[in-house]
Amino acid sequence: QQPVQSPQAVILREGEDAVINCSSSKALYSVHWYRQKHGEAPIFLMILLKGGEQKGHDKISASFNEKKQQSSLYLTASQLSYSGTYFCGTVRMDSSYKLIFGSGTRLLVRP
Amino acid sequence: GAGVSQSPSNKVTEKGKDVELRCDPISGHTALYWYRQRLGQGLEFLIYFQGNSAPDKSGLPSDRFSAERTGESVSTLTIQRTQQEDSAVYLCASSFGGGQGDTQYFGPGTRLTVL
Numbered sequence: 001q002q003p004v005q006s007p008q009a010v011i012l013r014e015g016e017d018a019v020i021n022c023s024s025s026k027a028l029y030s031v032h033w034y035r036q037k038h039g040e041a042p043i044f045l046m047i048l049l050k051g052g053e054q055k056g057h058d059k060i061s062a063s064f065n066e067k068k069q070q071s072s073l074y075l076t077a078s079q080l081s082y083s084g085t086y087f088c089g090t091v092r093m094d095s096s097y098k099l100i101f102g103s104g105t106r107l108l109v110r111p
Numbered sequence: 112g113a114g115v116s117q118s119p120s121n122k123v124t125e126k127g128k129d130v131e132l133r134c135d136p137i138s139g140h141t142a143l144y145w146y147r148q149r150l151g152q153g154l155e156f157l158i159y160f161q162g163n164s165a166p167d168k169s170g171l172p173s174d175r176f177s178a179e180r181t182g183e184s185v186s187t188l189t190i191q192r193t194q195q196e197d198s199a200v201y202l203c204a205s206s207f208g209g210g211q212g213d214t215q216y217f218g219p220g221t222r223l224t225v226l
Contacts, residue, residue, distance in 0.1 A: 002153075030212050041202060041217040042154070049212050087153060089215075097142065097209045098167065101153040 001026055003090045005102035012078050012109045020105045022088030023070040031064050031071040032089040032099060035082075042087060045073070050093070078109045113137070115218035117203050123224045124193055132188040132221045136205030143186050144204045144215060145170075145178060154202065160186060161209045193225045 003024045010018050022031060030049050034042035048064035048071060059076040075082055085106050089099035116135045124130050136143050145157040156170040160180040171177070175193075180186040190197055200220040206213040 032214070034217075041219045044214055044216060047212065047214055089154075091212075097144075097159055097161075097206075097213075098156055098170075099144070099154075099215060100156065101146075103153045 001092070002100055003088055003102040005086075005088055005105050007105060008103075009106040010108070012107070014080060014109055014111055015077050016109075018075045018078060018107060020073040020075075020086050020088075020107075021070060022072070022090070022102055023068070024090050024092075026069070026090075027093040028064075028066075028069050028090050029093050029095075030091045031062075032091070033062055033071075033073050034087045034089065035084045036087060036104075037084040045086075075107070078107075080109050080111065083107055083109045115203055115205050115216055117201075117218040117221050119221060120219065121222045121224075123226065125226050126195060127192055129189065129191045130193055130223065132190075132201050132223070134186045134188070134203030134205075134218060136184070136186070136203070137216060139183075140205035140207055140216075141183050142206045142209035142213065142215075143180060144206075145186070145188050146202045146204065147172075148200045148202060148220070150199070157188070157201075159209065190223075193223075195225050198223055198225045 032047045033045040036042040062073045064071045085104040089101045118133045143160040146154040163180045175191045178188045202220045203218045204215040206215045
């Protein structure tokens with residue numbers, strides 16, 4: 001029941017936009033987005049709750065479509081610091097706490 | 112400290128030895144989680160604590176793995192008779208509560224290498 005992330009990898013030039021998708025076959029309570037740089041711990045980006053919502057800060061935003069059980073992470077005007085692996089973690093409606101992570105999307109931003 | 116801390120940061124051991132990994136959660140966080148991340152892969156849930164009880168141990172790979180937590184504080188993950196397939200980064204996270212909408216904050220991890 002691991003969520004499916006797409007694409008697996010993205011290469012961008014600085015200033016370009018990207019979208020990363022995360023979908024689940026199970027009803028979700030929440031979707032959590034993290035970014036991990038090589039050799040470091042995952043850093044929390046944002047959480048979206050059931051009911052469908054959008055969130056954002058700076059040039060990174062996300063949406064959660066409850067009907068489709070799909071979340072998308074939007075990276076606008078990408079910066080070099082955005083490089084890393086992005087993971088979505090999902091909490092199912094029938095689980096109070098367990099985060100099940102997708103396999104990740106590797107993002108590389110080049111000058 | 113302000114964040115989740117883990118020790119040691121790196122551990123190299125020989126096959127068959129036991130290892131203990133330690134996690135100090137953020138002060139005031141009642142929930143604590145252990146995950147495993149193999150090289151180039153995503154995070155795999157191992158166990159969850161609410162206070163010092165572990166309502167879900169379903170992610171532990173085998174009976175060689177066990178974990179304890181003292182109150183709402185330190186947790187120890189113990190791996191007995193380590194095998195090479197146990198090599199991974201073991202990450203600990205904590206959250207204020209154990210709810211479905213709670214943010215989990217991760218520590219830097221312990222990189223375990225079993226020779």
